[in-house]
Amino acid sequence: MADQWQREYDFAEKVARKAGEEIRKAGESEIRVMTKSCTVDLVTKTDERVEKIIIGSLKQEFGEGTHCFIGEESVAKGEACILTDKPTWIIDPVDGTTNFVHGFPFVAVSIAFAVNKELEFGIVYSCLEDKMYKARKGQGAFCNDELIQVSDVKEIKKSIIISEHGVDRSPEKVNKIFSTMQKILCIPVHGLRGSGTAATNMCLVASGAVEAFFEIGIHCWDIAAGAVIVQEAGGLLLDVDGGPFDLMSRRMLSANNDVIAHRIIKEIEVFPVERDDAPTHRIY
Template structure:
């Protein structure tokens, strides 16, 4: 896919995403469904995803799609091929959205040859539009943004999604890592919205974010935006970031990420031998 084709994809998707934001701004009498314990979906998740996929398919009929609600219905995540693939989270932070808490967003990423090439994240409530095309920098409402240059974990404000500790298979890992990390970082926050949390690092609000047990749509756009802002993304154990694995460590600098990995690996040695 050449630059002109990528730019066409970007401009086309941008208009659709802004239109989808209007759907969220007019939401009322929200009906909820529980997909799994602690994992809720609203009819607006479904509405926004259907609108985005339908309109993108009309413009790019040969492209593929991985959407959160579509994957839930199929009970599986489609394999990632080399074809242009849109990865869509219609509402990241649904729990925040239904409570009227404005840390929520629409997230759309485009992957070609299994490589992230474009990301758009739009929070219509705060009017924050984060965008990136690979190799062209990251932007907030059209203004270039950069992550911080912090390299000391003791000066890092750390975003940690502790709500995922509700999942029995992840609980020991999360709580053991928390025990180790809380002694190392400057402070801990939790916003319940992966895409916005990573964008907060890209714009320089915070220094680090870590989460296991996510899905590709949670960070398909945000990881690229952070990288284009100068940040660093890897697996929490230090290996190369895998878009489909669901585990991510996002930091403002590589050196800071290396310090987090060291602490995480020590914590993992403990929880893996716990009864």
């Protein structure tokens, strides 16, 4: 019996490579920068162009109207961010736009595929590193076709933790973010890191380079592909309060094991964010 989603999985990798090549080419030329509602979250014309390439290629391959799409730039222009039971692509064309603009060498193409609201596979192409991370539900996780797995570290003091500052610069939220980081650093842990791209951060957890990554205020397209990769590498996903992972909640902790995860959760100062699928939600 033919594998139901193998064709989609294989094509997603091809599209991710095509998108990554477009990003590299754009990085070699002058970058015209626009801003979203927050000046920290920079966006370039490359985002829009790459998303069109990805969605256009998928529609051409599988037929117009056969699949649904949730894309960062599409949602920014007013399209709904609602995950249904229909086959759905969840796309971040340039994860790490600010990195891209500044020449900081971590930029990823993130493509996930969900059916019946369940993630079937994820592709993360760290295009400046030329690292292709991928995973299918129940079939393991890979980087450049080599099997990867999470770290076996269980002692928090021997761990490296990743987090990001986010794009909201309101003093209340910034204070909570840095208070959390201070408490985690003083456990103490080996170190705190951040690549500037959630998709890459999750792949670092999956490959065993770090023990955990958490963030409040991320979006579903930032983490959908990485979620599959982490789980297939033997890791786990939780809400930052220890509850079940919810793709649309904009709150996520990924870790190598529950010992590390729950030790970090004790230190996280949670603050409210509007869900991706909220009717009034706007991207920041």
